[in-house]
Amino acid sequence: MAAPALPRLEAECSQCFGLCCVALPFARSADFPVDKAGGDPCRNLLADHRCGIHDRLLEGGWRGCVTFDCFGAGQQVSQVTFGGISWREAPATAPTMYAVLPVMRQLHEMLAHLLEAADLEPDPATAAGLADLVDEVGAATAADPDTLLALDLVALRSRVGDLLRLVSATARERHRRRAGIRGQSRQARRIRAGADLVGADLQGLDLRAADLRGALLIAADLRGADLRWADLLGADLRDADLRGAVVDGALFVTRPQLAAART
Template sequence: MAHAPLPPLPVLQADCSQCFALCCVALPFAKSNDFAVNKAAGTPCKNLRQDFRCGIHTRLRDEGFQGCTVFDCFGAGQQVSQVTFGGRDWRTGPDTARPMFEVFPVMRQLHELLFYLAEALTLPAAAPVHPDLRRVLATTEEWTRADAAALAALDVSALRQDANTLLLKTSELVRAKVPGRRKNHRGADLMGARLSGADLRGANLRGAYLIAADLSRADLRTADVIGADLRDADLRDADLRGAVFLTQAQLNAARGNAGTRIPATLARPAHWA
């Protein structure tokens, strides 16, 4: 029996040229290793220009704004700007500012879910849950087209819980194909851990804290890394081909080199050696 075609998905990659700099305004950030200053939610970043461009885009890391270089809205910015609000920006239409800033974080969660659900549907091992994945994907996609009021009232946590049950099952099905004992480090504190050359094939690293961990030469093929914090992790010469639910933002936050093997669907970060 043929499946119904998937709904056309919104673009799940950020296109800043079609966004009204929502990540630079709507979201707060605190002075830290990731940001040079404090900024409240709804307040434009001091580096934001009138044309919605970043005034220090090419120098973000040098100026102390590393956090900006690793953030990924999964295309939510242009969806809110061009679809939800029909191209009206918060500068020329101040009445749109508050609802636009409220909706942006919601849309980002929806787009992130679409990213994971779409990936799960490409994995042959997850075929037993593909029908349910398609159902949740269609529901999530429909929400991305809702109006601002409906999006602001959406219980995203309930939608995420439904999706996460399926993503967990997807992970189990994929990793079950890996022979031998598979390591379970779900939610583990592995900050600064020495895992150079470790065999982490099929490992469960969901939500693990791998900040500044040494993963050089590690084998992470088919490891589940959804939600894993890879900030400043050493991925030099590591193998991440087939890593499950790996995102561009995770790669951008880590350190790698020309020998780091990554999925073909992701790009090698410009700051890697």
């Protein structure tokens, strides 16, 4: 029997019940001008689930909304998991709906990374492992609320992460050979997975095929850096200066990461 169709991994807000504007909490900060508890509708949420200030979020101090991306989880929860019946129409379902949203978002993000990895020319055995995980995660996105809330996301993310790490290492080594990259500068050699590079001066560095997975690059100066084939999975790019940097071709970089940087 054919596997079910995979969900759309880009947000379609018109098909969502404004879930990110209700379910998720936020605190007054540089990203939000007010505090909001999870489950409380944002003061800007309209009756039709649209944002009343969508065209002026940045001017109003709602930077966190601009950088947030549900990877399509909002419409999946709204239209598939809960069959198109909103929390306004069925208030009793609201707590469960809010709890399911972050689970679905993680599944959608994992699925996006797995599909990207499948396009990186993995060997046959790795490709088969990726296909199996795509089927597993894809099937989970269509599950009922109780099944979704019972998922062991830690174990699933570990399995996905291990496979992505393997694909990344193989792809980066292949690109090093193809590009004739024999080594890195003394400064670039301190770049490694999980490195604390907050505010670091990385301007103009050749970071092709570097492992920056999980690196803290908050407010780092990456102007003019070459990040082709660099693994940016989970790297914190908040306020990183990417002006003039070559980011096209970087591995596992997401829309929220780039939206949080200066470009």
